[in-house]
Amino acid sequence: MSRQNLLDLLPSELEDLAESLGVPRYRGRQIASWLYGKGATDIEAMSDLPRDFRAILADRATVAVPEIERRTPSQDGSQKLVLRLEDGARIQSVLMPDADRLTLCVSTQVGCGFACAFCLTGTMGLERNVTAGEIVGQVLAARAGLEPGGRITHIVYMGMGEPLANYAATVKSLRLLTDPKAFGFSPRRITVSTVGLVSGIERLAKENLKVNLAISLHATNNEIRDRIMPVNKGFAIEELLEACRRFPVAFRQRITFEYVLLEGVNDSPEDSRRLVRLLKGIRAKINLIPFNDWEGSGFQRPALHRIMGFQELLLEHGIRATVRWSKGEDIGAACGQLKETVEV
Numbered sequence: 001m002s003r004q005n006l007l008d009l010l011p012s013e014l015e016d017l018a019e020s021l022g023v024p025r026y027r028g029r030q031i032a033s034w035l036y037g038k039g040a041t042d043i044e045a046m047s048d049l050p051r052d053f054r055a056i057l058a059d060r061a062t063v064a065v066p067e068i069e070r071r072t073p074s075q076d077g078s079q080k081l082v083l084r085l086e087d088g089a090r091i092q093s094v095l096m097p098d099a100d101r102l103t104l105c106v107s108t109q110v111g112c113g114f115a116c117a118f119c120l121t122g123t124m125g126l127e128r129n130v131t132a133g134e135i136v137g138q139v140l141a142a143r144a145g146l147e148p149g150g151r152i153t154h155i156v157y158m159g160m161g162e163p164l165a166n167y168a169a170t171v172k173s174l175r176l177l178t179d180p181k182a183f184g185f186s187p188r189r190i191t192v193s194t195v196g197l198v199s200g201i202e203r204l205a206k207e208n209l210k211v212n213l214a215i216s217l218h219a220t221n222n223e224i225r226d227r228i229m230p231v232n233k234g235f236a237i238e239e240l241l242e243a244c245r246r247f248p249v250a251f252r253q254r255i256t257f258e259y260v261l262l263e264g265v266n267d268s269p270e271d272s273r274r275l276v277r278l279l280k281g282i283r284a285k286i287n288l289i290p291f292n293d294w295e296g297s298g299f300q301r302p303a304l305h306r307i308m309g310f311q312e313l314l315l316e317h318g319i320r321a322t323v324r325w326s327k328g329e330d331i332g333a334a335c336g337q338l339k340e341t342v343e344v
């Protein structure tokens, strides 16, 4: 019988587990504080639990934190972490410091099945979904390796995989991250990025999680989006933006639209003007991401004047648009560059 990963359980489920093993529910709360407060990975070390209960628990359960196999620092201060999961599969997380923030980008799948044409991760195909415990395990692993006093302040679901294609684990991990008895992150500091799975966005809208939403848009008409993002054949741009209009956006928050700029594909002034029209009525901000080249991609980054011109047109129309020079570009950790060989 495989042992239960305690990181897959909400604090309330840890209480249920404690009760089912014959001890009072508060023992579950003690386990939660060991896991999330102290980052304990060894049940035996949970010293305020009775010794015989620890033995029973260790027999049934484990604390499976992904192991950091490799850590690659970038010149810009970000770090790519290659993490090995229990079954040998590998995923990546990226730590990105910026002024007083430290953002961790987490993966939700091993590989990805959506095959966006400009994305290196997409060339891997989908190996498997990551569990909720493996998602929050990335936070614990990264946190354990920080310098004294270091603190992860923001989490973005923008690593390998499509979070809403692994819906149940994504939502459970969000509940773990925002539960005051677990990680206690403010939902405003968490962003879920999706390729545009309309059904998933609509479900997420009803979860009352209050996290931020980011949409990988990358094109302004269906013809181009069909070509570079096959998911568009299932959910057209108009349908996607309608779902965004209905999404509950917290006070002072905006939906982020990610737009990778590909020379000669989606970087014309006409594209920029179309983007203005498409986003009407949505509290939006746009992240323009000059394409990060990878061998064999078949795409190129537009010239600087083209990138700045695209941004200027958006700004002139009152749309918040920032050019994101991806972090970790030199270490293959930039947006759309995460790829890892998978060993099962």
Ligand code: SF4
Pocket (backbone or CB within 6 Å): 112, 113, 114, 115, 116, 119, 120, 121, 122, 123, 159, 160, 161, 162, 195, 216, 336
């Ligand atoms: S951009 Fe996102 S959804 Fe598209 S292939 Fe890459 S990881 Fe998958």
